[in-house]
Amino acid sequence: MATVTYITHDGDDYEAELVEGKSLMQTAVDEAIPGIDGDCGGEAACGTCHVIVDPTWITTVGRSGSVEEAMLSMHPEREANSRLSCQMSATEEWDGLTVRLPEFQL
Amino acid sequence: MSIATTIAEKAQSMIPLEMQIRGAHMYDKTRRIVTRTDGQKIFTETPIPPVDEVALADIDLSNPFLYRQGMWRSYFERVRNEAPVHFRPESPFGPFWSVTRHADIIAVDKNHEAFSAEPFIIIGKPPRFMDIAMFIAMDPPQHDKQRAAVQGVVAPKNLREMEGLIRSRVREVLDGLPVDEPFDWVNAVSIELTARMLATLLDFPYEDRHKLVEWSDLATSMEEANGGPSDNDKVFREMAAMAQGLSSLWRDKAARTAGGEDPGFDLITMLQSNDDTKDLLDNRPMEFLGNLVLLIVGGNDTTRNSMSGGVLALNQYPDQFEKLKANHDLIPNAVSEIIRWQTPLAYMRRIAKKDVILNGQFIRKGDKVVMWYASGNRDERVFDRPDELIIDRSNARNHIAFGFGVHRCMGNRLAELQLRILWEELLVRFDDIEVVGEPEYAQSNFVRGISKMMVRLSPKQDK
Numbered sequence: 001m002a003t004v005t006y007i008t009h010d011g012d013d014y015e016a017e018l019v020e021g022k023s024l025m026q027t028a029v030d031e032a033i034p035g036i037d038g039d040c041g042g043e044a045a046c047g048t049c050h051v052i053v054d055p056t057w058i059t060t061v062g063r064s065g066s067v068e069e070a071m072l073s074m075h076p077e078r079e080a081n082s083r084l085s086c087q088m089s090a091t092e093e094w095d096g097l098t099v100r101l102p103e104f105q106l
Numbered sequence: 107m108s109i110a111t112t113i114a115e116k117a118q119s120m121i122p123l124e125m126q127i128r129g130a131h132m133y134d135k136t137r138r139i140v141t142r143t144d145g146q147k148i149f150t151e152t153p154i155p156p157v158d159e160v161a162l163a164d165i166d167l168s169n170p171f172l173y174r175q176g177m178w179r180s181y182f183e184r185v186r187n188e189a190p191v192h193f194r195p196e197s198p199f200g201p202f203w204s205v206t207r208h209a210d211i212i213a214v215d216k217n218h219e220a221f222s223a224e225p226f227i228i229i230g231k232p233p234r235f236m237d238i239a240m241f242i243a244m245d246p247p248q249h250d251k252q253r254a255a256v257q258g259v260v261a262p263k264n265l266r267e268m269e270g271l272i273r274s275r276v277r278e279v280l281d282g283l284p285v286d287e288p289f290d291w292v293n294a295v296s297i298e299l300t301a302r303m304l305a306t307l308l309d310f311p312y313e314d315r316h317k318l319v320e321w322s323d324l325a326t327s328m329e330e331a332n333g334g335p336s337d338n339d340k341v342f343r344e345m346a347a348m349a350q351g352l353s354s355l356w357r358d359k360a361a362r363t364a365g366g367e368d369p370g371f372d373l374i375t376m377l378q379s380n381d382d383t384k385d386l387l388d389n390r391p392m393e394f395l396g397n398l399v400l401l402i403v404g405g406n407d408t409t410r411n412s413m414s415g416g417v418l419a420l421n422q423y424p425d426q427f428e429k430l431k432a433n434h435d436l437i438p439n440a441v442s443e444i445i446r447w448q449t450p451l452a453y454m455r456r457i458a459k460k461d462v463i464l465n466g467q468f469i470r471k472g473d474k475v476v477m478w479y480a481s482g483n484r485d486e487r488v489f490d491r492p493d494e495l496i497i498d499r500s501n502a503r504n505h506i507a508f509g510f511g512v513h514r515c516m517g518n519r520l521a522e523l524q525l526r527i528l529w530e531e532l533l534v535r536f537d538d539i540e541v542v543g544e545p546e547y548a549q550s551n552f553v554r555g556i557s558k559m560m561v562r563l564s565p566k567q568d569k
Contacts, residue, residue: 068511074254
């Protein structure tokens with residue numbers, strides 16, 4: 001089974017199954033992983049699913065585009081590898097992916 | 107930048123703010139005299155007929171008495187089902203489109219390229235020359251710079267600093283409330299707590315905190331803007347007083363900082379320590395006023411009506427109150443559900459920047475488009491049994507009361523924090539928070555306000 005690991009700000013690990021085509025936000029919300037809200041339901045319109053992608057994975061998953069940047073740019077904790085996880089549609093290729101969660105969401 | 111804008115900005119920076127407002131007042135007074143409308147109200151309350159007696163095309167959702175008379179639920183439901191993107195060709199505010207379904211509202215809200223927030227986000231417009239610019243009614247890129255300058259004040263890190271203070275104030279107010287006898291919750295709790303919060307956000311003189319509430323209430327109740335009941339003369343006088351009060355606040359703070367006082371976590375400190383905004387009062391006084399007014403208004407009746415609305419909702423759904431009392435871990439989700447149920451601001455308005463097709467309707471460039479959050483939050487396509495308060499509703503956080511997109515409410519976590527603390531402290535003190543009689547509701551198509559609500563408290567026996 002392909003998996004993704006979310007690391008909370010406090011350093012707790014949460015592992016979840018990667019489902020082809022399912023966003024990392026939806027996976028987190030469905031698995032009740034703390035630290036991701038997904039208030040807009042995946043429309044890149046609330047900034048509450050912000051994750052920071054591990055540098056070794058950023059080329060594989062891709063960087064944020066202008067749509068994500070509109071919300072990410074308002075986030076005080078954003079980093080170069082920040083993404084909105086609702087726009088990250090999982091593929092099997094991502095098996096072993098690690099993302100960090102910011103301390104706060106917008 | 108055009109020559110007209112350059113001249114306007116220069117004029118603005120040279121004429122004292124207060125005088126600019128007095129000028130606007132004189133213009134408005136003259137207009138009323140010349141048109142012989144002085145003393146007349148645009149809106150007089152009449153009973154609104156049941157929605158099934160009205161033709162679909164005749165429905166006017168801008169009626170400022172819809173909420174007050176409790177007719178809004180049935181009116182929005184009909185439009186949502188039969189004409190989800192509905193055109194009203196005539197209204198006291200001119201023609202406008204209504205968008206009433208959750209999904210369509212999000213589509214408009216996030217599409218700031220097609221739908222502009224300029225020049226105003228209320229259905230109507232403020233009196234001429236009182237159109238103070240604020241970033242809620244600006245598009246990117248100008249919006250982004252202005253928001254970035256102030257959003258630190260409600261950044262979660264800052265909220266952590268404020269939590270202790272918020273809690274001690276809530277405790278103080280709740281411990282001073284009468285028990286076993288009716289009192290007006292709106293005044294004693296909702297207004298009092300939000301006034302204290304506003305004073306803290308601005309480091310405004312604590313003993314004058316009610317001025318902030320008064321100014322904010324007037325700013326949001328102008329009849330030509332959103333159908334509110336306020337008297338233009340009073341509005342202008344108080345806006346001039348507000349301009350003076352906030353200017354003094356700015357100068358006073360600058361002097362205290364120069365004198366060596368420690369910087370706080372308040373808005374003025376933040377603006378004065380940022381290179382982009384430290385000259386705001388001197389060089390762009392209308393922008394200064396606009397952004398301060400925005401933050402005062404943003405944190406005023408919204409939080410107030412959520413505080414009152416939560417009590418009302420839990421009275422209407424007593425099984426939910428029992429559920430909440432039995433499990434305080436449900437408080438955070440209950441807060442989201444309360445905000446959904448109350449939806450303190452009914453809508454936000456946009457103008458189409460180009461021709462757009464929305465859910466089958468052809469919206470022309472230049473058309474006014476109103477996103478009815480109050481309807482979207484009761485959309486049966488998204489929320490099961492939408493009119494019911496369900497404190498453990500799994501998708502409560504999908505509500506649109508805060509909006510979506512770049513304008514999404516900046517203070518949303520502060521609002522949630524205040525409500526969470528309020529309910530934590532209420533539940534350990536009181537066994538029952540009983541609404542006595544019927545509440546009174548405000549006249550406005552914008553603010554869904556509870557203006558008076560008598561409540562009787564029963565203390566917990568084991569305290």
